[in-house]
Amino acid sequence: MKPILLDFSEEFYTERLLIRNPLPGDGKAVYQAMQASLTELKDWMPWAYQEQTEDDVEINIRDAHAKFLTREDLRLHIFNRETGEFIGSSGLHRINWSIPKFEIGYWIDSRYSGKGYITEATEAITKFAFTELKANRVEIRCDSQNIKSRAIPERLGFNLEGILQNDGLSADGKGLRDTCIYSKTTKD
Numbered sequence: 001m002k003p004i005l006l007d008f009s010e011e012f013y014t015e016r017l018l019i020r021n022p023l024p025g026d027g028k029a030v031y032q033a034m035q036a037s038l039t040e041l042k043d044w045m046p047w048a049y050q051e052q053t054e055d056d057v058e059i060n061i062r063d064a065h066a067k068f069l070t071r072e073d074l075r076l077h078i079f080n081r082e083t084g085e086f087i088g089s090s091g092l093h094r095i096n097w098s099i100p101k102f103e104i105g106y107w108i109d110s111r112y113s114g115k116g117y118i119t120e121a122t123e124a125i126t127k128f129a130f131t132e133l134k135a136n137r138v139e140i141r142c143d144s145q146n147i148k149s150r151a152i153p154e155r156l157g158f159n160l161e162g163i164l165q166n167d168g169l170s171a172d173g174k175g176l177r178d179t180c181i182y183s184k185t186t187k188d
Contacts, residue, residue, distance in 0.1 A: 003071035003097040008132045010068075014124045017087070017117065018079040021068045026077055027058025029086035033109035040110045044146050046171045071097070078108075078121045087112045090121050092129055094139075101137035102129050106152070119152050126156065126184060137185045143168075144178040153182035 011020030031054040034041070041048035052060075064075040075091035088108035095102055104125055106118050122140070129135040142149040144163055154160075160182055167179040 003095075004069075006071060006133075009128070012124060012128060013081060014120050016081055017121055017124070018081050018084075019076050019090070019121055019124060019128075020079070022061045022064040022075050022077050022089075024058070024062050024065060026061045026086070027054055030061060030077070030089065031057040033086050033088070033111075037108070037110040040113070041107060042171060044143055044149065044171050045107060046169075046173070049172065071095070074102075076121075076125060078117065087117050088121070090118070090125055092125065092133070092138075099136050100133060101139070102133070102135055103139045103141060104129075105140075106149075113148075119155055122152050123156055130184075130186070135186075137183060140182045142180050142182075143170075144180050150180055150182075156184075157188075158182035158184050159188065 011018060013019070031052070034048070034052070034057065038048055064073065067073040068075060073091065073093055073095065075089065075093075077089055078087045079085060080087055086109065088106060090104060090106040092102035093105050104122055106122060108118050126138050129138050138158075140153040140158060142153075144150070160180060162181055164179040164181065166176045168177050169175065170177050
């Protein structure tokens with residue numbers, strides 16, 4: 001079956017969160033979260049160095065929505081289930097449908113950091129990948145120096161498969177960084 005024809009839930013819930021595909025109109029909330037979190041995000045996210053307007057973010061979200069529909073990339077937005085406030089962004093990326101395998105990425109509005117939201121979302125997204133998308137492998141890749149990001153797969157029982165030395169550049173592009181590769185598979 002062609003991935004574009006796959007039908008699956010476009011939203012799901014955890015105890016505290018609504019996790020759903022990006023929708024037109026999300027740009028304002030995402031832009032505000034990005035602006036509130038730039039200082040923290042610049043350590044790890046190259047896109048945090050790009051000057052972006054609210055319109056730029058809305059365009060990016062509409063592109064992500066289209067890619068979700070075509071199953072090229074499955075960005076997911078995270079909202080507080082009670083208040084509806086945008087908390088962060090995650091998703092299933094670097095998709096290989098023939099296996100199937102996915103990579104989970106994430107960032108959080110720093111105003112909500114330290115409350116376990118990303119761990120809760122990542123656990124639900126991992127379950128979604130294995131149950132609804134029939135994943136055989138889910139990865140989380142992160143900078144070896146990003147202690148907060150590394151704590152999430154470790155807390156959720158992902159296996160550290162290895163650390164790729166000098167695998168990438170720092171978010172500011174000025175230094176080499178190592179990449180941790182964590183995974184869960186159907187063999188685990």
